[in-house]
Every structure is written in C-alpha cells, then in structure tokens.
Amino acid sequence: MxxxxxxxxxxLYEKYxxxxxxxxxxxxxxxxxxxxxxxxxxxxITAENEMKFEKLQPEEEKFTFAVADKLVSFAKENxxxxxxxTLVWHNQTPDWIxxxxxxxxxxxxxxxxxxxxxxxxxxxxxxxxxxxxxxxNEVIADEGQNLLRESKWLEAIGEDFxxxxxxxxxQADPNALLFYNDYNESHPQKREKIYTLVKGLVDxxxxxxGVGLQAHWNLSGPSxxxxxxxxxxxxxxxxxxxxxxxDVSVFDFDDRRKDLTEPTEDMEAIQAERYEGFxxxxxxxxxxxxxxxxxxxxxxxxxxxxxxxxxxxxxPFVFDEKHQPKPSxxxxxxx
Ligand code: HAH
Numbered sequence: 001m002x003x004x005x006x007x008x009x010x011x012l013y014e015k016y017x018x019x020x021x022x023x024x025x026x027x028x029x030x031x032x033x034x035x036x037x038x039x040x041x042x043x044x045i046t047a048e049n050e051m052k053f054e055k056l057q058p059e060e061e062k063f064t065f066a067v068a069d070k071l072v073s074f075a076k077e078n079x080x081x082x083x084x085x086t087l088v089w090h091n092q093t094p095d096w097i098x099x100x101x102x103x104x105x106x107x108x109x110x111x112x113x114x115x116x117x118x119x120x121x122x123x124x125x126x127x128x129x130x131x132x133x134x135x136x137n138e139v140i141a142d143e144g145q146n147l148l149r150e151s152k153w154l155e156a157i158g159e160d161f162x163x164x165x166x167x168x169x170x171q172a173d174p175n176a177l178l179f180y181n182d183y184n185e186s187h188p189q190k191r192e193k194i195y196t197l198v199k200g201l202v203d204x205x206x207x208x209x210g211v212g213l214q215a216h217w218n219l220s221g222p223s224x225x226x227x228x229x230x231x232x233x234x235x236x237x238x239x240x241x242x243x244x245x246x247d248v249s250v251f252d253f254d255d256r257r258k259d260l261t262e263p264t265e266d267m268e269a270i271q272a273e274r275y276e277g278f279x280x281x282x283x284x285x286x287x288x289x290x291x292x293x294x295x296x297x298x299x300x301x302x303x304x305x306x307x308x309x310x311x312x313x314x315x316p317f318v319f320d321e322k323h324q325p326k327p328s329x330x331x332x333x334x335x
Contacts (some may be wrong), residue, residue: 001298004225006036006039009040009041011041012042012318012332013042013044014039014161015333018248019226019289020242020291021044022041022296023081023292024041024293024296025046025245025293025295026038026046026071027047027049027156028070029301031070031071033301036297036323037297037319038078038297041168044077044080044291045080045083045269046083046084046293047071047084048085048303051068051085051086051094053089054093054094056068057121058094059094059096060114063122072130076129079093082129082130082131082136083130083131083244084122084133085134085244086133086135086137087119087133087135087165088119088153088161088162089137090152090153093152097111097114097152098111098155103223108158115153115157115164116168118170121168122175123168126171131176132177132209132242133177133178133181134167134179134212135208136162136166136181136200137166137182139153139154139162140182141193142184142190149199160224162180163204166178167206169207169239174236177209178208179208179209179242180194180197180201180212181205181209181211181214181245182212183245185213185215187211188225198237201238209239210242211242211245212228212242212243213241213242213243214245214295214323215245215278216246216249217245217246217249217274217278218250218253219248219252219271221253224300227281235285240290241288241290242289242290242292242293243282243289243292244291245294247295247304247317248278248328250314251309258311260313263315268327268328269327271315271328272327272328274328274331275318276331279331280335294317294318298319299319299320299321300320300321300322302315302316302317304316318332
C-alpha cells in the first residue's frame with residue numbers, strides 16, 4: 001500500500017485556509033488508497049466520475065447512488081466540502097435521454113423533462129452535502145466560429161438547454177453555488193467564447209455563481225500571461241472563480257513519447273517552477289478565487305495515465321506515487 005505517514009508534513013489546505021479551499025478529485029479506489037493524504041491536505045473533494053449522468057442514472061428512473069453516497073459520507077466524516085461534478089455534459093451521458101423507444105431523436109419537451117428530472121433528483125438528494133455544482137460542462141466549441149459544440153443536448157433541446165439546466169438546478173437547491181466549467185479556459189480564443197456564453201447567462205439573469213477553469217495544464221502551456229488574462233476577464237463577470245480540475249502534465253499535449261518509467265529530473269524541476277508560478281497567480285487573485293481542486297491527489301493515480309496516450313504513465317501532482325511531497329509541494333508552501 002502507498003499509505004504513508006503524513007504527520008511530519010505541513011498541511012496544504014491549512015496553509016491556504018485564508019486564501020481558498022484545496023480540493024482533490026476522488027474515486028471509489030482512491031478514497032481508500034489515498035485516505036491519509038486526503039484527510040491531511042485537502043478540505044474539499046469532487047467525485048472524479050461517480051456523479052456523472054451515466055453513473056447516477058444509467059437507465060431511465062433507475063438511480064444508482066451507492067458510490068456517490070460513499071464519497072459524500074467520507075467528506076462528512078472528515079469535514080470536507082463537496083463540489084458536485086457534473087449535471088449536463090456531452091460525455092459519460094447515456095443515450096436513452098435523447099432517444100425514443102423506436103430509436104429516433106426524442107423531442108425537446110421530453111429531453112427537457114428528463115434533464116429536469118435528473119437535475120432535480122440529484123441536486124435535492126445532496127442539498128445538505130454539496131455546496132456547489134458544475135451544472136454545465138464543456139459546451140464551448142474548441143475550433144471555428146461556432147460558440148457551442150455540437151451535442152445531443154443542443155440538437156434535441158436547442159441553445160437554451162444551458163439556461164434551463166441552471167434554472168432546474170437553482171429550483172432544486174436555491175442555496176447551491178452553480179458553475180459553468182470548461183477546459184482550454186486560458187486560450188485567448190476559447191476564453192472569449194466562454195466569456196460570451198457566461199456573459200449571456202448573467203445578462204439574462206440565469207442563476208449562475210461561478211466559472212470553473214479546469215486547469216489541465218503542462219510544463220510549457222498555458223503561459224502565465226494567458227492565465228492572468230483569463231482570470232481577469234472572467235472576474236469582470238462578477239462571479240467567483242475556481243480552478244476545478246488542476247493537473248500539470250509532464251508532457252506537452254502533442255508529445256506522444258512512451259518511454260519513461262519515471263519523470264526526468266528536468267521535468268520535476270520545471271514542474272515545481274510551474275506550480276510555483278501558478279499558485280503565485282492564484283494567491284494574487286484570491287479575492288475572486290474560492291477554490292483550487294486537483295484532478296486527483298498524488299501521482300499513483302491520474303486520468304492522464306490514459307489520456308491522451310492510453311497506458312502512458314504521467315506524474316502531474318504535488319505528491320509522488322508514495323504520497324510524499326515533491327519539489328512542487330514545497331514551492332507552493334513557500335510564501
Ligand atoms: C475533463 N475533461 C472532464 O471535465 C472530467 O470530468 C474528466 O474526468 C476529465 C477531464 C477534459 C478534456 C480535455 O482536457 C481535453 C479534451 C476533452 C476533455
């Protein structure tokens with residue numbers, strides 16, 4: 001087992017308690033295998049997969065809450081916050097929602113009803129345990145002039161599916177903080193599109209309270225300048241900002257090398273510098289930033305070991321495979 005004694009290490013979340021929450025994405029396995037680390041260094045958790053549509057309602061009206069409930073209980077027992085992820089997304093969402101019995105695309109009214117039923121069941125169930133939700137995830141088109149990406153949600157309902165999702169979530173729990181969440185959030189072109197989308201929501205008085213910047217970053221990008229500009233632009237919307245899925249890949253996105261069994265010394269050093277730079281910026285904007293969540297906790301488990309190259313190990317966090325602090329950890333503890 002990789003559980004190691006955390007007693008001699010200062011706590012990451014305590015160090016940041018006057019700035020913002022420090023979160024980690026967890027799953028059914030890591031909630032056990034990383035338990036000591038999670039308790040010590042993180043005061044917020046997010047379910048990596050277990051609250052996605054396909055996990056909670058794989059078949060119509062057959063809700064499966066067991067694993068999600070288990071994560072929520074862990075949070076309660078250990079006084080951790082829970083961020084909910086995610087209600088409306090084009091991935092990990094079952095086809096039945098968009099399909100009639102004969103296989104054709106269901107009509108707008110039916111899909112809206114199904115969306116409402118899902119959102120209201122899930123959000124109400126966790127009313128007292130989940131303080132914020134990624135209501136809508138990744139609807140912006142990466143390329144081209146279109147604002148929205150093509151998706152079944154868009155096809156079946158039309159552009160207002162986003163407004164409706166936020167309204168349904170707000171009806172289900174008027175106290176929950178509701179977020180729009182996306183990746184490549186610091187790229188200038190996508191930043192402008194995300195801004196346009198969220199500005200529209202705000203102008204139409206749609207209940208939205210925050211913008212989630214996923215922060216799937218690497219050793220060479222995005223630039224500090226682009227990150228700053230993104231934070232400043234989103235901040236003008238008057239909403240709070242959270243870094244929701246942070247990891248710092250040791251590979252550039254287009255680098256498909258598969259030969260490494262451990263990160264090189266250079267990679268570790270550059271990663272530490274990058275983490276230092278990122279957290280310097282986060283602290284600088286801590287009046288608008290309310291949370292920084294890593295998409296995992298330590299290098300023994302990361303979704304990046306299967307993305308974008310299947311089966312290629314990655315080491316994106318500030319704790320190593322044995323849950324010990326990396327140079328990156330000490331850099332972000334130094335202020
Ligand atoms: C995220 N997509 C999702 O929000 C999260 O739910 C999932 O577990 C992992 C990553 C990020 C993403 C990306 O960085 C590049 C292309 C598509 C999606």
